[in-house]
Amino acid sequence: MVEAAAIGTLLTEIVPGVVILDENSRVVWHGGRLNDCFPLKNGMLAADIFPFALPAAQDQTTTFTTSQSRKFLLRCKPLDLPTTRMTILMLEELTDLLENKDARLACLETIIDSLDEGVILSDYRGKMLLYNKAQEKLEGLVSDRVVGKYLWEAYNYSPELSEHRRVFDSGTPIIAQYRAHATIKGKPQYVTYSTYPIVKDGETIAVFSVSTNETKLKDLLHETLELKRRISDPSSASKERPSTGAMYTFSDISGISPAFRNLIQEAENIALHNTDILIVGETGTGKELFAQSIHNLSKRSKSPFVAVNCAAIPENLLESTLFGAVKGAYTGATDQTGLFEFAQDGTLFLDEINSMPIALQSKLMRVLEERMIRRLGTTTVTPIRCAVISASNEDPQELITAGKIRLDLYYRIARSCLYIPPLRERKDDIAYLLRHFIELYNKTMNKSITGMTDRLRELLLYYRWPGNVRELQHVIENLVIRSNDKQQLLDLSHLPAYLRATLNSQRSTAHSRKNETRPLKTAVSSAERDYILNLLEQSGWNITKTAQQMGMTRQSLQYHLKKLHLRKEEQSY
Structure with a gap:
């Protein structure tokens, strides 16, 4: 029987001897180290082999002694398959079991440390009993320093948030979770993991997690999407903005903090659906970077990406810019295609939509509802097919309260909403981006800078970055430009005088803040x-x-x- 051979071959990797019986208790397969103990042949009745009655047809374990005074442990397990019923007998000599216990434990530890998957084992108290080498690579921690500690001590979080404790208390495994984090060296990692209880005699005695590093897979998916985009549009391989108007993908967005990685994952999920999106974030947080990335991951990636800053166009021109105009619609007007038409089947990005006049917001609302536009100076309507991504650099709820944005328009443009947190709320990302931009400008300027002095690093970490990522990038670019070719560390001398004074002032404020009441907005x-x-x-x-x-x-x-x-x-x- 093919099924019996497959099952038996697998089991002999775990136990010394296996015998498989058919529904008539005849041997259909045998293997392992049994020939010196039992005269086994296929077709033999079990009663002719074993000098005792086999256990009943349910899972059972028993021991027996042969005529040569050798004692065996026998596990009997019935197995129902779609086409047949089998009984599996697993045999193990007790002397081997006892004598090889230490050796088996050593083998097991070696196997666990050889796995590509990370493994964490904790006991009933939440103390770590095992932390294998793959987990060390995933998180940058060392087994000798974390084994014996409570999980929440090793990871610095509240015990109430522990998944191990939740699984221990409930006895229910947590399957296929996703987590993005950075190692202690700042290297981003993307991990899927599952957490299981270990149950003995109906009681949970321990919990373990198995983690798989998905970083290479995620990078490969991004590379594949990028390659696909370049093949479909060869001009996008250059550094110039491609003909579609969108040159950035999610692989261009840098950040390692858990909240930011979750945001990217959420944006990737939204990109797969045909929905209008509102992106909220302060100036410099990368709203258009997200918008372009969403466009390039969507089904509209081959169509135009058209961006317009609503705050940069005079109020009297913004309407014709968006909707178009015909000759004579106003003094000096010529036939003009609006951006809604120009975007075709692609994406129209309305940046700083909070700067759009209220009167124009009502017209935009009607366009989004009816999916029709009417050029200025005509009664002819034209259907639109583009998706709309809007962006605001202010809190929409505050804008609605202040009467600067219509409530009904907000509901319409915010079917999906992404909030990009400011850089000052992402301390992990500040440290990461400092290294990232140093590496970037090392390549473009042919420098060999390896880092910065502790004093400069401390000042940059305390700085509140009102211009967010854009400002940080410009500061690092300026620092690298001002360094000489032989220097390996950036220091305070490379800072412009105005910025040095600002950084020192903010650091002093940060040190004294702990003795002051919090700002109203923070409170x-x-x-x-x-x-x-x-x-x-x-x-x-x-x-x-x-x-x-x-x-x-x-x-x-x-x-x-x-x-x-x-x-x-x-x-x-």
Whole structure:
């Protein structure tokens, strides 16, 4: 029987001897180290081989002694297949089992340390019992320093967030989770993992996690998408903006903080759907970078990406710029194709939509609802096919309260909403981006800078970066330009005088802040987070119910959740 041979071959890798019987208790397969103990042949009855009655047809373990006074452990397991029923007998000599226990343990440890997957084992108290070499590579920690510690001590988080504790208490495994993090050396990693209970005699005695490094796979997927884009549009291989208008992909977005990696993953998921999107973030956080990346990952990637800054165009010209005009519509008007038409089947990116006049917002609302535009000076309507990505550098809820953006327009453009946190809230990303841009400008300027002095690094980490990533990039570019070709470390002498004074001032403020009351905006944000979190926990994270309690729409609450980084699934090992 093919099934019996396959099962038996696999089992002999685990136990010394295997005998498989058919439904008539005849041998259909045997293997392992049994020939010196039992005269085995296919077709023999089990009763002719073993000098005792086999266990009943349920899982059972027993011991027996042969006529040569050799004692064996026998595990009997029935197996029902679609075409037949078999009984598997697994035999192991007890003397071997006892004498080789230490050797087997050593072999097991060697095997675990040889796995490509990371393994963490914790006991009933949450203390780490095992942390293999693959896990060391994934996280940059050392086994000798973490084994014996509580998980929350090793990872510096609250015990209530421990997935190991949750699995231990519930006995239910957590399967196929995704996590993005950085090692202690700042290297980004993307990991899938599952956490399982270890149960003995009906009681959970330990918990283990198996983690797989998906970084190479994720990079390969990005490379494949980029290659596909370049093949379909060879001109995009150059550094010039391609004919579609979008040159950036998600592989160009740099950051390692968990919240930021989750944001990228969310944006990648949104890109796969045909929906209007609102991106919220301060100046310099990379809103257009996200917009272009979404476009290039979407089905519209071969069509135009058209960007317009609503704050840069005079109010009297913005309407004709978006919707078009015909000759004579106003003094000096000529036939003009609007950006909605020009975008065709692609994407129209409306940057700083919060600067759009209220009167024009109502017209935009009608266009998005009807999917039709009417050029200035004509009654003829033209259907539009493009997707719309909008961006705001201010909090939409504050804009709505201040009457600067229409509530109905917000609901229409924010079917999916992405909130890009400012750089000052992503300390891990600041350190990472400092290294990233040094490496970038080393290549473009042919320098060999390896880092910066501790003093300069401290000042840059304390700086609040009002211009966000764009400002940080320009500062590093300036520092590298001002360094000489033989220097390996950037230092304070490379800073422009105005920036040096600003950094020193902000560092002094940061050191004294701990003895002062918090800024009003920070205190309000913290209170808002605590208030919403408390209501969510009371409602069992029922978004609709919580929104009703707060007197707002479900969509408005979801925006606040994204802005405050509140997620029900925030857990750790």
